[in-house]
Amino acid sequence: MRVLVLAALLSVTSGPGAALGLPDWLDFGLHAEELPGPPRPVVSVILADRDTEARGIPGIVEARSQVQLGFQALGRMIARPADLGDKVAQGQLLAQLSTDDLVASTRAARAALDTAEVADRTARATLERTQALAERNVASNAQLEQAQQAASAAQAAVEQARSELAQAEDAEGFARMTAPFDGVISAIYEAPGAVVGAGAPVLQLSAEDTPEVVIDLPEPALLGLETGAGFTVWHRNDPDMQIPATLDRIDPIADSATRTRRLYLTLPPDAPFRLGALVRVRFGTRDAPSLSLPAEALVTTGEGSAV
Structure with a gap:
């Protein structure tokens, strides 16, 4: 029985029935791999060139010349007439510190100078009396040397007090910040009311030349x-x-x-x-x-x- 079935199948595939259409899954020739064609060139197309700004x-x-300005004294800034972007002229007021503490320091320095001058006059008078007594052999040489040293110390104290007074007066003048040259305010670092240290930047001035x-x-x-x-x-x-x-x-x-x-x-x-x-x-x-x-x-x- 099995021999007859196998023979029937062979007759169908090789006999007249072969001309009939076979199922696709039996037709292996239709799915043979096709030969590749010639390679296709790959072309890059630039749709639009980048504009000039994109390449910039x-x-x-x-400004070629610009400086950061600050006060030369410690204090509280009470005013800053100059603002960002303002054009200013040389000598124009830019900012100002409170002068209350500076004026008090000047008064204290002047009082210290007055005290030193009084002590100097007293020391010189004492030296003159001691010299007169030493000439009459009433005062010893040790007393004379002591009076001379006291007079020299009093004179040095006067010089120091004068120097401190000059510094206090200069500091009082440092309360005003003025423009060193014509320019424009290009940066602001401190606002009115802030306590700024000596040398701390307050604003930046740039020349426009x-x-x-x-x-x-x-x-x-x-x-x-x-x-x-x-x-x-x-x-x-x-x-x-x-x-x-x-x-x-x-x-x-x-x-x-x-x-x-x-x-x-x-x-x-x-x-x-x-x-x-x-x-x-x-x-x-x-x-x-x-x-x-x-x-x-x-x-x-x-x-x-x-x-």
């Missing part, structure tokens, strides 16, 4: 860069107004945290940038040609980089 280096406009742009660059970007190199600067909100700038100097020491060097670019006197403005900077002048390449197009070897 961030920077800030600062020579503005410059400050940028930070890594060490590799400085290769071949020399003083006088041309740059282009523009405001972030107005990229069409591009101003030329020149490299003035480079900090000799790199920042310990970022390992970058600070560059100072000199702007023309009529540059339309205010102090503290955020700007963008790029190498070269505005008319210098530039070419943008994707990073994948650069190949770096031991001999350098190439396209």
Whole structure:
């Protein structure tokens, strides 16, 4: 019986029934692996080039000459007429300390001087009497030497009291802070009512005569860069107004945290940038040609980089 069934199956697959359509799972030839075609090239398409601002280096406009001003005496600040962004002239009042304590110190120093002068007059009179007695052999040489030493000490006390009075009067004058030159207030550190120490910064004054742009660059970007190199600067909100700038100097020491060097670019006197403005900077002048390449197009070897 099994022989007959096997023979029937063989006759179906090899006989006239083979022309009939067989099930797909029996037709192994239809699923044979196709040969791969020729490789297709991969093309990178740049839809839009980055604008000039995206390629710019961030920077800030600062003054070439700027100083932090503070009082030369300890005291409580009672007034600060100058505020952030104010333009001030040389000699203009910027801040003032309370003079109550300073006036009291001056009065105490003047009283100490008066006391020292009285003691000096007394010591000199005693010395004169002792000298007269010594000439008549009434006073001993030891008494004369003691009177001379007392007179010298009294004279030294007078000189010290005069010096302390002069210092107190100077400190009273230090209660007024005035502008040493024309400029603009670029930073504020203390508000009225605060007790400030001698030499502590209260505000920062920046001159407007020579503005410059400050940028930070890594060490590799400085290769071949020399003083006088041309740059282009523009405001972030107005990229069409591009101003030329020149490299003035480079900090000799790199920042310990970022390992970058600070560059100072000199702007023309009529540059339309205010102090503290955020700007963008790029190498070269505005008319210098530039070419943008994707990073994948650069190949770096031991001999350098190439396209």
